[in-house]
Amino acid sequence: MRLTSARFALASALALSLAFPLSAQTAPAPAPAAQVQVDRSPWLYKGSDLPQDKAWIFGALPNGLRYAVRRNGVPPGQVSVRVRVDAGSLMETDAERGFAHLIEHLSFRGSEFVPDGEAKRIWQRLGVTFGADSNAQTSPTQTVYKLDLPAATPAGFDESMKILSGMVDSPGLSAAALDAERPVVLAEQREQPGPQRRVGDATRGLFFAGQPLAERSPIGTAETLTAATPAAVKAFHDRWYRPDRTVVIIAGDIDPALMEAAIVRHFADWRPAGPAPAEPDFGKPDPEARTSAALVEPAMPPTITLATLRPWQYNDDTAIFNQKRIVDLLAIRLINRRLERRARAGGSYLAAGAELDDVSRSVNATFVNIQPLGEDWEPALRDVRVVIADAMTNPPTQAEIDREVAEIDAAMKASVDTAPVEAGAKQADDMVQALDIRETVTTPQAAYEILQDMKRKKMFTPEAVLASSKKVFAGAATRAMIVTPTPSANAEQRLNAVLAEDVTGLIQGRKAAADVSFDQLPRFGKPGKVTSRSKVTELGIDRISFANGVNLLLWPTSAETGRVYVRVRFGRGYQALPKGRESAAWAADYALVQSGIGKIDQNGLEALTTARRIGMDFAIDDDAFELSAMTSAEDLADQLKLLAAKLVDPGWDPNPVIRARAAAIAGADSFDSAPAGVLARDLERLIRGGDPRWGTPGRETIARLTPEAFRALWEPLLKTGPIEVMVFGDVKAEPALAAVAATFGAMKPRQPAPVPPGGASVAFPAPNTTPEIRYHKGPETQAAAVIAWPTGGGSAGIAEGRKLQALSALFSDRLLDRLRSQEGASYSPQVISDWPVGLDNGGRIMAVGLVAPDKTDLFFRLAREIAADLAANPITRDELRRVMAPLMQQVARSSTGNSFWLRELEGGTFDPARIAAADTIARDYGTVTPADLQALAVKYLQPGKDWSFVVLPTPAKEGE
Template sequence: MAFLSRASRFVLLFPLLVQPLAAQQSARSTPRRPAPAAAQPAPAAPVAIDRTAWLYKGSDITPDPAWQFGTLPNGLRFAVRRNGVPPGQVAIRVRIDAGSLMEEDAERGFAHFIEHLTFRGSRYVPDGEAKRVWQRMGTTFGSDTNASTTPTQTVYKLDLPGATSGSVDESLKILSGMVSAPAITSQTVNAERPVVLAEGRELPGPQVRLSDAMRGTFFAGQRLASRSPIGTPETLAAATAQGVSAFHDRWYRPERTVVIVSGDMDPEQAAQMIARNFAGWQGKGAKPAEPDFGKPDPKQPVSAALVEPGLPTLVAMSVLRPWTFNADTVIFNQKRLVDTLATRLISRRLEQRARAGASYLQASVSLDDVSRSANVTSVSIVPVGDTWEAALKDVRAVIADAMATPATQAEVDREYADYDTAMRTSVETARVEAGAKLADDMTEALDIRETTTSPQASYAVLKDAREKGMFTPETLLASTRRIFVGDATRALVNVHTPDPSAAAKLATALKADVSGLAGKRRAQAAVSIDRLPKLGRPATVTAREKVAELDMEQVTFSNGVRLLLYPNASESGRVYVRVRFGHGQVSLPADRTSPGWAGDLALVQSGIGKLNQGDLDQLTAGRRLGLDFDLGDDAYSLGAITSPADYPDELRLIAAKLAVPGWDPAPVGRAKAVALAGYSGFDASPDGVISRDLDGLLRAGDPRWATPDRDAIAALTPSAFRRFWAPRLAEGPVEVSVFGDVKADEAIAAVGRTLGALKPRDATGPATAPIRFPAHVDRPVVRFHSGQPTQAAAVIAWPTGGGVEGVAESRRLDVLAQVFSDRLFERLRNEAGASYTPSVQSQWPMGLPTGGKLVAMGQITPDKVDYFFRLSREIAADLVARPVSDDELRRVLAPMGQAFLRASTGNLFWLRQLGGATRDPRLYDAARSFPRDLIAITPAVLQDTARKYLRPEADWTMAVLPRADGGQASGAAGGSTPQR
C-alpha cells in the first residue's frame, strides 16, 4: 500500500506510545489481576475443532473463501479471516444469541443490564479495570471498545489497534471471562443500576415515545410490542443479583455464542486462540426453549395516535406478514432483489412528487425482516404542516398506482443501474474494506439468519438475476402487489395537539378511495453529461511542485485555481474529490440572521443551469457522481466519493454548479418546511435545546452560528435565497483536492478543463467580525425545555484559541480534554451514577485565529446540576494543581496515537487535514507534526496547559432545566439570555 512507507515513518516517532504491547501486558498483568473466583477449566488436550462451514448449511450461496469457520466441542462457533485494513488492527466480535425478546415480563432490561455488568468486572478483570486494560493496548473506549443489545442479540465489540499475538490472546481471554463469568453480585448490580437508569433517562424522550408507540401498535400481541432493550424503570429498580444471574445462566451459553475475528493476523492462529480461551466454557443447566415471538395478529387495533409536539407531524404505516426462516439461497436473494427494486421505484416517485410541491415533505417505502417477529413493508410520511390526512391519501395513491399499472422498462432500468453501481463499487473497493466492517457484516448476517459472501459473489447473484430476465415491469408489478398484502395493516399518526378522534380518522384514511389522486406519472427524459452548461477555455498549469514527505503535488492553474493531488491506489476504486471555495461561515453577516442555514437543505437541490434535480438524478444514474455541500468555518465545499472512471465528470459537475447554478424555487420552499417541521423538537429535550442554542451562545450570540428563529425561516423567499447565495458561489479562491486511484497527468488535465475553465476570482477575503467567547458568568445561563421533568443538562466551557500556528497547543488541549473526560466519566457516571454520557471536548478552528474552546457537558437530573459544576471545577482545579500520573497520560496518549496511525492509512484523513493547505502551506507542516507534538506532551506540559486555560475567572456555564409548568419553552436562539 502506498501509505505504508509514511505510516512506518510515523511509527518510528512513537517509541513511547506504540511500544511492544507484550511488555505493557506483563507490566500490568501481575499486580492488577486478582485471583479468579472460579478458575476457567482449561482443556487438558488440544481442542478438536469441527471445521465445517456452518454458516452455509442449507445454502447454495458461494462461500466467501476468506472466512474460515469452526465449532468447538462445547457448541461455540467461530468465524475468522485475515484483513489488513487498517494495518495492524484486529476486530473481535462476541455475539450472544440473546436480547430483550428473551426476557420475561419481570426481566425487561436484563439483557442490556448484563452488557453493562460484564464491563464492570468478570473472571479475569476486577471491577472497573476493563476500560483501563484496553486503553493501555491503545483502544478508545466507546468506539474501539463497545457493546450493544438489541431485541435478538447482544454483541461485544473490540477493535484492537497495533495488535500482537499477545494482545489478541489476552483480549480473547478477557472476553471469555466477561461472557462466561461476569461479576453479577449485589454490590455490582446496585452500583451499575443508576448508570443503566441514567442511560434510559437520557435517551431523547420524543423519539423514545414514538419508538415505543410504533412497536406497541405494529406488533400488538407479540413480544416485540413491549420489549425495548432499555427495559423499564420498574423492572430495573427491582433487579437483583439472583434474578440477573438467572437470566445470564439461561441464555449465555457456548452454543448460543459466535466469536468473530477479522484483522491483520493469521486466521489459524486466531482459531487456536479462540479454542484455547473458550473451549472450557460450559453452559449451566438445561438448554432453554426458544421463546415464541408470535405472529402479526389481525384482531389487534388497526390505528393509533400519539401526541408528541417535540416531533414533526408524521404518519407511519406497516403491512405485516409472519416472519419465517428461509434458507439463504440464490433464488431467495434474487427474489428479494426484485422486491428491493420495487420499493426503490415507489420511493423515487414519492420523492419526485415531494420536490414538485406535494402535500408531504418526505415519504418512502422499505421492506424488512424485523427482529424475527414479522416481515414488514413500511411506509413513512412527513406531511407539510399538519395536513397528514391529505398526505396519507396522496402517498397511498402513488402506491395504488404502482400496484395497478406496471412501470416502464426505463424506470426499472433506472433503479437497476443505481443498484448495479452500488454492488459493482463494492467489488471494486473490496480490497480496502475495513476488517471491522467485515466483522460487523458477519454479525448482522447471523442476527437475521442469513449468510454473508464476497462482493464478487453477491454481484454475480445480481447479474444472474438480470440475465434470467427477473427485472421487468411485470415482475416489479407482481412484487409490489405482493408486498402490500399481509396479515395485518397498522398505522400510527403523531399530532401536536390532543385529538381523541385522530386514531379513528387514521383508520378511515387508510380505507379512503384514492383513485385518481396519483396524477400523471412523470416521465423523466434521458439526460447526458453533455447537457451540463458549457465551461470556458481550459487553464494552463503555471506551477507544479512536490509536497515534501507526503507524496503529494500542488498544482497552480492560470485562472488561480490550485490543486492538491494525491494519486495512489491504496484505496482501489475510490477517488475523493473536494472543491473548497469562498470564505465560509465566518464571512456571513455578523449583525443579522442570514440564509446561510438554508444552503445545506436547498443549494444542491436547486439544480444546475436549466437542469433541475430530477434531471441531475437521471444524469448520474448508474454512475458514482454526487454533490455534497458543506458550510465550513473558513470555506464552503462541494465534493463526493467517486471512481476512477467517473471523477472527471464529477469535476465537471462541480464546476458547472459554481459557474451556472440553477435557482429552482421549489427546494427553497421545501427547505423552509423541513426546518419548521423539526423546530418544535428543539424544545422537547435538553439535547434539543443545546443543539439549537449552544453554538450561538458560545460565540456571544453571534448570528453567524446561531440557529435562526421561526420567523426568519418562514420569511425566506426564493429570490432572497438567490441574492444571498449567488455571489458566494462566485467569490473567493478555489482549491481542488483529488485523492485516490488516479493518474497524475490525467487528473491535472481533468481539473484544467473543468475548474480550470472558471473565470479568475479575487482570492482576497472580506473583512470579518471577530469571534468572541461569552463573558464569565457568576451564575449559569439558564434555558428551559418542555420534556421530561427528570431531564436536565449542564455545560461548562473555557476559551482557548485558534489558527494553524497553534497546532501543537491544540493537540495538548486534545489530550487535556481526554484526561478531563475520563475523570468526569469515572466520577459522574461510575461513582455517582449521575450521568450516562458526560464528555469533554476541545475545539480549535485551524482556519480561524480565534474561536477555540474546551467544553464539558453532561445530561443529569435537575438536582445534580450544581454537583456537575462543582465536580467539573474540582477536576479542573486538580489538573492545574498537580500533574497527571504517567499511567493516566499513557492511557490517553496510546489510543490517540493508535487512532492517528489507523486514520493516516486512509485518504479521507489527509483530505480533512489538508483543507486550505494550497493557500496556507503551514497546514502541511501541521499534518506532519502530529506524532512529534503528541510525544512531546509530558505530565508537566499538560499541567502548564491546564494552568493556561482552565482558569475559574474565564469559565462560562449553562444549565438546561425542565419548565416548571411543563409547557413549551421559548423558541428564541442565539441572543443574550437572562441568568437565573
Template sequence: MHSFLRAPLALLALASLAPVLPAQAQQNTNPPGVPDTKTVGRPVQSAKDPWLYEKSDLVHDDAWKFGRLSNGLRYAVRKNGVPPGQVSVRVRMDVGSLMEQDSERGFAHLLEHLSFRGSVHVPDGESKRIWQRLGVTFGSDSNASTTFTATTYKLDLPNATPAGLDESFKILAGMMSGPDITQKILDSERPVVLAEQREQPGPRVRLQDAMLDLMFAGQPLSQREPIGTVETLNGATPATVQAFHDRWYRPERATVIAIGDVDPALLEQMVVKHFSDWKGTGPAVPTPDFGKPVEGKPVSASIVEPALPVLTTMAIVRPWTVDGDTVIFNQKRMIDLVAIRIINRRLETRARSGGTFIAAGADLSDIGRSANITTVQVLPVGDDWEAALRDVRGVIADAQATPPTQAEIDREVAEIESSMKQRINTAPVEAGAKLADDLAEAVDINETVTTPEFSYAIFRGAVDGKMFTPATVLASSKTVFQGTATRAMVNLHTPDPAITTKVASALEANVAASAKRKLVGNVSFDALPKLGLPGKVATREQILPGTGIEKLVFANGVTMLMRQDPSETGKVYVNVRFGNGLSGLSGTAQTPAWAGEGALMASGVGKYGQDELDALTGRRQIGADFDVDDDAFTLKAQTTKDDLSDQLKLLAAKLVAPGWDPNPVLRAKVATLSSYANLSSSPDAVMNRDLERLLHNGDPRWGIPPKATIEATTPASFRKFWEPILASGPIEIEVFGDMDAEATVKAVAATFGALKPRVASKAPLAPVAFPAHVETPVTLTHTGQPNQAAAVIAWPTGGGTDNGGISESRKLEVLAAVFRDRLLDQLRSQAGVSYSPQVASQWPLGLPAGGKILALGMVPPDKVDFFFELSRKIAADLVAKPIDADELNRALTPLKQQILRMSSGNMFWMRLVEGGTYDPARIAGVETLAADYSRVTPMDVQGLAMKYLRPDKDWTLKVVPEKK
C-alpha cells in the same frame, strides 16, 4: 445473503424521509472474477459445518474460516489488513430483550453493562484500563449493543500484538462466562443504565413505544424494548441477574468473530484457548416463540407529540419466514427491491415538485425475527396528514394497477448493478470492523455472507433470467403491500377524539391511482454549461516529502492539492473549497445561510433540476454535497478514476451556472419549521439549537437560527444571498485517491482551470469572541421530561495556525482526553449521574479565536450543581499537579492509535492539508504531527491546564425543565 440490499427498519428514522437518492456507483464493464450466471450457487447445504451456510445454496466466502468448539460455540476468523495492525472481535450472544420474562425487562441490556465492569479474570473497572493501555478508545473501540434478539460485544484492537490479543480474548471470555455480578457492582452500574434510559428523548421514545404496541400487537416484541423499565431495573438483584445470565449465556448461544491484520490461525488459537473451557450452567433452555403477526388487533392509533412533526406511519405486517438463505430467495427479494425503489422515486419526484407531503418513503425489512414488514412514512405539509396519506396511497395504487415501464425498471437495475460492481472494486479496502459487523448481523437474521463477486452473480442471474419485467415488478408492487394486517399511526399536535376512526377509514378508503409519472428524458454531461478553454498550470511542486502530495497553481488563480495513492482501491475524494465560510458572513445579522446545506445542491445546475441530475449521475459514482465550514464553503464528493472528469465538470458547473429551482428552498423551509418545536423538547435538543451560538458570544453565524429567520427565508432571498458567494472568492481543490495524476491535472485544467479569475473579498472578517466568565450559569429551559437536565462548562483556548497553534491544539486533545476519562469515571462509574459525559477540545484552524475545552453532561436537574463542582474539582487537580505516567499513557495511546489507523486513508491526509495553499502553516504542521503527540509529558499537560483551565475564565450553562 447479508448485503447492502438489506435496510433495517428505523421506526423513528425521520431521516428516512429525506430525499430518496439513487445508489451511486461506476463501471460499465463486468468486473473480473464473476462466475457464469448459469452456474451460480451450489446444492443446498444440509450439514451443520461450515455452520453459517446450513440450508443455503450460496457460494461460501472462503476468506472466512468457520469452526465450532466441542461446547457448541461457533466462530469465524479471517485475515484483513484494513486498517493495518488492527484486529476486530465481535462476540455475539443470542440473547436479547425477547428472551426476557416480564419481571426481567431490561436484564439483557443491564447484563451487557455489568459484563464490562468486572469478571472472573479482571477486577471492577480494570478491563477499560487494560484496553486503554493497548490503544483502545472506550465507547468507540470497545462497546456493546443489545437488541431484541442479540447482545453483541465489540472490540477493535489497534496495533494488535500476540500478547494484547491473548489478554483481550481472556477478558472477553471472562465477561461471557463469569461476569462479576455483586451487589456493589449492581448498585454502581444500575444508575448508569437508568441514566441511559432517562437521557433518551421523551417524545421519540413515546412515539416508538406506541408504534411497537400497534405494529406488533399480540407479539412479545411490542413489550420488549431493550432498555427495560424503571420498575424491573430497580427490582433487579444479583440473584435474579445471575439467573438470567446462567439461563442464556451459554457457549452454544455464542458466536465469536475475529478478523484483522494477523494470521487467522492465531485468531483461531485465541478462540480455542480462551473459550473451550466455558460450560453452561444447568440444562439448555429453548429460545422462546417470538410469535407471528395476528389479525383482529387494532389497525389504527395516534399519539399527540407537539415536539415532533405531524407524521403518518403505515405498516403491512407478515410472518417472518427466513429459513434458508438461497439464490432464489435473494433474487425474489431483488425484484421486491426494484418495486420499492420505483415507488420511492415517484414519491420523491412528487415531493420535490411541491404538493401535500414534504417527503415519503417505503421500506421492506425483517424485524426482530418476528415479522417481515413494509413500512410507509409520510411527512405532510402542515397538519393535513389525510391528504398526504391519500396522495401517497395513490402513488402506490398506481404502481399496483399499472406496470412500470421497462425504462423505469432498467434504470433501477442499472443503478443496483453499478453499486454492486463498485462494491467489488472497493472490496480490497473494506474495513475489517465492517466485515465483522456484517457477519454478526447475518447471523442475527438467519442469513449468510458471500463474496461481492457472487452477490453480483446472483443479481446477474436474475437479469439474464429476465426476472425484472413489468409483469414481475407489478406483482411485487402488489405482494409487498399485502400481509396479515395493515396498520397505521399518526402523530398529531392537538388531540382529536375521532382520530383512530379517521385513520382506519383512511386505510380502507378507495384512492384513485395517481397518473402523475414524471419520466426524465435524455440527459448528458454535454448539456451542462460550458466552462471555457482549459487553463494552464502556472506552478507545480512536490510538498511534504514522503506523502506524495503535490501543490499546483493554475493561471486563473485556482490552486490544487493532489495525492495519487491507490491504497483505497476505487475511491477518489474531491473537495472544492471557496469563499470564507462562516467567517465571511455577518456577525450581527441573520441570513439564509441555514438553508444552504439542504437546498443549494438540490436547486440544480444549469437547465437541469435534481431529477435530471439524478438521472445523469445515478449509474455512476458521482455525487455533490455542500458544507459550510468555519473558513470556507465546500463542495465535496467521493468518485472514481473513470468518473473523476465528469465529477469535476459537475462541481465547476455548479459554481458557474447554479440552478435556482424554488422548490428545494420551500421544501427545506417547511421541513425545518415542521420540526422546530422539537428543538425545545429536551436538553440535548436545546443545546443543539443554541450552544454553539452562545459559545460564540451570541454570534448569529453559529447555531440554528430563530424561527422568524426561517419563516422569512424565500427563494428570492436565498438566491440573493448565495448567488454572489458561489461566484466569488478563491478556489482551492483537493483530489486525493486512486486516480492517475496526469489525467487529474488535465481534468482540473479543463474545468476549474477554465473558469474566469475570481476576486477575493476585501471586506474585513467579523471578529469571533468567546463569552465572558459568568458567576452563575446561563439558564435555558426545555419542554421535555421533568427529570432531564444538561450542564456545560467551557474554558476559552484559541484558534488559528500562528505561533504554534497547530501543535498547541494537538496537545490540548491530550488534556481533554485525560479530563474526559476522569469525568467518565467519577460522574458515570462512581456517581451514576450521567450515561455518557463528554469532554472535547475544539481549536478552529481557520479562525484566529473561538477555541475551547468543553465538558458536557446530561444529568438530573438536582445534579447540575454537582456536575459543575466535579468538573471544577477535576480542572483544579489537573492544574495543581502533574498526572502520573500510566494516566498519560491511557489517554495518549488511544489518540496515537486513532491517528495511525486514520493515516492509512486518503481522507486523513486531505483533512490535514486542506486550506494549505492559502495557509502554509497547515502544510508545515503535518511534519510535526508525530512529535506533537509522542512528546507530550505530564508537565505539558499540567502546563496547559494552568494556562487554560482558569476558574476566572470558565463559562457555564444549564438547561433545566420548563416550569409548568
C-alpha cells in the same frame, strides 16, 4: 493492502513514540489441536447454495460455541472482535425487563479475570478508546460485545480474548457491582428523548400487538431495574448466556491460527449452568388486533407510519431467495423515486418513503413513513397512497426498471472494486448482522454475479416488478399510526377513512423523464494553464497553481482502491456570512445542492448521473465553503464538471428552498422537547458569544425565508472568493490534472470574497459564576450542563491544538470515571477540544453532560475539581499511557485513509502552515509529557475564566 511508505512511517512513528511498550508480554503458545476437537465445517452455509467466502475460517467447539475468523489488514495492525450472544430483550420475562442490557453493563464493569473497572484501563493501555473501540449493544434478539484492538500484538490480543471470555462466561454480578451500575443504566434510560421514546413505545405497542416485541424495549423499565437482585440477574445470565448460543467473530491483521488458538484456549472450557431453555416464541402479527391509533405529541412534527405485516419465517439463504428479494427491493426503489419526485414538485408532504424490513425475527414488514406538509395530513396520506396504488396497478416501464437496475449494478460493482480496502470491523459487523437475521455472507463478486445471473434470466421485467409491488403490500395485518403536535378531532377515524378510500381513480399518467446529458452543462473555455507545480509534505503531494488563481492539491494513491475523493473549497465560509444577524445559510446544505444547475433540476441531475459514482455534498467551514464528493477514476472528469458547473451556473429552483423552510418549521418545536435538542439548537451560537452566524435560527427567521432571499445571499457567495481543489485517491496524476484544468482551471478568474468587518473574529461568552439557563419542555427528570474554557485557534498553533486534544481526552476520562462510574449521575459525559484552524480565535475546551436537574451542581463541582487538579498536579506515567495510547492509535488508523489527509491539508494552498504541520503530526502527539499537559491546564483551565450553561425543565406554572 499496500500503503505508501509515508503512511507507514506516520503510523509507525506514532506507535514507537510512546515512551513505554504497549505490551511486554509474549503470547501463550497455541493449544495443541489434539486437546480440543474442532469441527471445521462451514456451519454458516448450511442450507445455502451461495458461494462460500473462503476468506472466512469456521469452527465449532465441543461445547457448542461457534466461530468465524479471517485475516484483514484494513486498517493495518487492527483486530476486530465481536462476541455475539443470542440473548436479548425478547428472552426476558415480565420481571426481567432490561436484564439483558443490564448484564451487558455489568460484564464491562468487571468479570472473572479483571476487577471492577480494570478492563477499560487494560484496553486503554493497548490503545483502545472506550466507547469507540470497546463497546456493546443489546437488541431484542442479541447482545454483542465489540472490541477493535489497534496495533494488536499477540500478547495484547490473547489478553483481550481472555477478558472477553470472562465477560460473557463469568461477569461480576455481585450486589456491589449491581448497586454501582444500576444508576448508570437508569441514567441511560433517563437521558432518552421523551417524545421519541413515547412515540416509539406507542408504535411498537400498536404494530406488534400480541407479540413480545410490543413491550420489550432493551432498556427495560425503572421498576424492574430497581427491583433487580444479583440472584435474579444471575438466573437470566445462566439461562441464556451459553456457549451454544454464542459466536465469536474476528477479522484482523494477525495470523488466523492465532485467532483460532485464542478462541480454543479461552472459550473451550465454558460450560453452561444448566439445561438449554426452550427457544422463545416471538409470535405472529395478530390480524384481529387494533389496526390504527392517534397520538398527540406537541414536540413532534406530524408523521404517519403505515405497516403491512407478515409472519417472520426462516428461509434458507439461497441464490433464488436473494434474487426474488432484489426484485422486491427494486419495486420499493421505484416507489420511493416516484414519491421523492412528487415531493420535489411541491406535493402535500415533505418526505415519504417505503422500506422492507425483517424486524427482530418477529415480523417481515413493509413500512411507509410520511411527513405531511403542515398539519393538514389527509392530502399527504392520500397522495402517497395514490403513488403506491399506481405501482400495484400499472406495470412500470422497462426504462424505469433499467435505471434502477443500473443503479444497483453500479453500487454492487463499486463494492467489488473497493473490496480490498473494506475494513475488518465492517466485515465483522456484517457477519453479526447476518447471524442475527439467520442469513449468510458472500463475497462482493459473488453477490455481483447473482445480479448478473438475474439479468441473463431476464428477471427484471415490468410484469415481475408489478407482481413484487403487489406482494410487498400484501400481508396478514395492517397498521397505521398518526402523530400530531396538536389534538386533531377524530384523528383515528379520519385516518381509517382515508385508508379505506379507493384511490385508483386518482392515478394519473406518469410523466416521462426528460433527456439530459453533460453537454447541457455550461462550458468552461480552454483548459487552464499551469503556472507552478511542486511536491509538498513528506507524502509527496502535488501542489499545482493555475493562471486563473485556482490551486490544486493532487495525490494519486491506491491506499483506498477504487475511491477518489474530491473537495472544492471556495470563498470565506462563516467569515463571509453577514455578522450580527441571521441569514439563509442554515438551508444551504439541502436547498443549495437540490436547486439544480442551470436549467437542469435535481431530477435531471439524478438521471444524468444514473449508475455512476457522482455526487455532491455541501458544508460551511470557518474559512471556506465546501463542495465534496467521492467518485471513481472513470467518473472523475464528469464529477469535476458537475462541481464546477455549480459555481459557474447554479440553478435556483424555488421548490427546495420552500421544502427546506417547511421541514425546518415542522421540526422547530422538537428542539425544545429534550435538553439534547436545546444543546443542538443553541450551544454553537452561545459558545461563540451569541454570534448569529452559528446555531439554528428561530421559527420567525425560518418562516421569513424566501427563494429570492436565499438566492440573494448565495449567488454572490458562489461566484466570489479563491478556489482550492483537492483530488486524493485511486487515480493517475496526469488524467486527473487534465480534468481539473478543463473545469476549474478553465474558469474565469474570480473576484475576491468580501468579508464583513470583524467577520474573521469570534467572541467567547463572558465568564460567569451562575450558569446561563435555557429551558426545555421534556421530562422533568432531564437536564444538561455545559462548562467551557476559551483556548485559541489558527494554523500557527496547530501543535498546541493537538496537545489540547490529549488534555481533553484526559479530562474526559476522569469526568467519565467520576460522574458515571462513581456517581452514576450521567451515562456519557464527555470533554471536547476545538481548535479552529481557519480562525485566529474561537477555540475551547468544553465538558458536556446530560444529568438529572438536581445533579447540575455536582457536574460543575466535579468538572472544576478535575480542572484544578490537572493544573496543580502532574499525571502519572500510567495515566499518560492510558490517554495517549488510544489517541495516537486513533490518529495512526485514521492516517491510513484519505479523509484524514484531506482534513489535515485543506486550505493549505493559501496557508502553507497547514501543509507544514502535516509533517509534524507524529512529533506533536508523540512527545506529549505530563509536564506539557499540566502546563496547558495551567494556561487554559483557569478558575474564573470558564463559562457555564444549563438546560433545565420548564418550571411548572403556579397551580399546575
